[in-house]
Amino acid sequence: MKNRVITISREFGSGGRTIGKKVAEALGIPCYDSELIHKFAAESGFDEDYIKDVGEYAPGGFLAAAFSHSAIGPNNADYLWAIQYKIITELAEKESCVIVGRCADYVLQDKADCLRVFVHADMAFRAERIVKEYGDRNKSPEHRLKNKDKRRAAYHRFYTDMKWGHAQNYDLTLNSGTLGIDRCVEIIKELY
């Protein structure tokens, strides 16, 4: 039998990562989030900070067009995507788990028994959360959120051809701002 995997895509600041951890804890299965970055680093030889960054940038713009793999072979982002694809597939083959981010919903679409979840919340809720979690920065929390959202959506679209945040791509989408983090955890846990 295929393992059961919960994939969680999320808007920055919506608490999707926290929800993933809590669900995994409650179900007694592992949650892969930053752990994935260690694995990608070990396999690729790239620095962890670099991987975090690349994972949110879709190849695009003039330079990407000029140096795209159709012209001179795959770039670093493509190389990382291939490693990510392989590691996520191996994880799902090995055990039931929660995987946060990294387009795992797309990677595993025909490979595992997946519950595909998307977590989002409005700007005010997320702005308050990121300041509490990550502290203040030069740029306003709203600016940081818009920037991250745009990058994640573009990355997702580039590698999966799916529209990020479209209900039709998921089994379940949850507004953590109106439902609350703990309610979201309960719903996912019950469905598993």
Place this chain on the structure above:
Amino acid sequence: MKNRVITISREFGSGGRTIGKKVAEALGIPCYDSELIHKFAAESGFDEDYIKDVGEYAPGGFLAAAFSHSAIGPNNADYLWAIQYKIITELAEKESCVIVGRCADYVLQDKADCLRVFVHADMAFRAERIVKEYGDRNKSPEHRLKNKDKRRAAYHRFYTDMKWGHAQNYDLTLNSGTLGIDRCVEIIKELY
């Protein structure tokens, strides 16, 4: 205290209407769906079949542009929209209830304590359901589904400026095809 209203938007054939009825039954509150059409007919003087049809057509195309309300005053669809808006608002003021379709999520956004739900499912699941529920037609079920989806999305966008099926517009979206109708009912009931 504001009444609590569950609004259910749904893709044609996804079982959103059935889910609404079952949730309302379980909670002991009324569910407005075809009942809304009677009310619109009584208030507007239009025929019920005509109302059902107009409710899924967004004003658009050459004729609509030529005869839009900016040129010669509101058309029938605009008039019905105003009545719909008024009746849905009155219902939510009067009692807690479930309202299926008719952009109730948008109408009630600042007027009631709403749980905004969107129900969807993949083509195969919906095709099977509509043949079972409404019988065969000349056109294939896939053709009928695409047609209805397009109309509902256009109608929704025209009158609400919101993107239909975007997770961010709802508290909860559910894939009835993968989760099953009864599971969807349970989740909504628990959240209420």
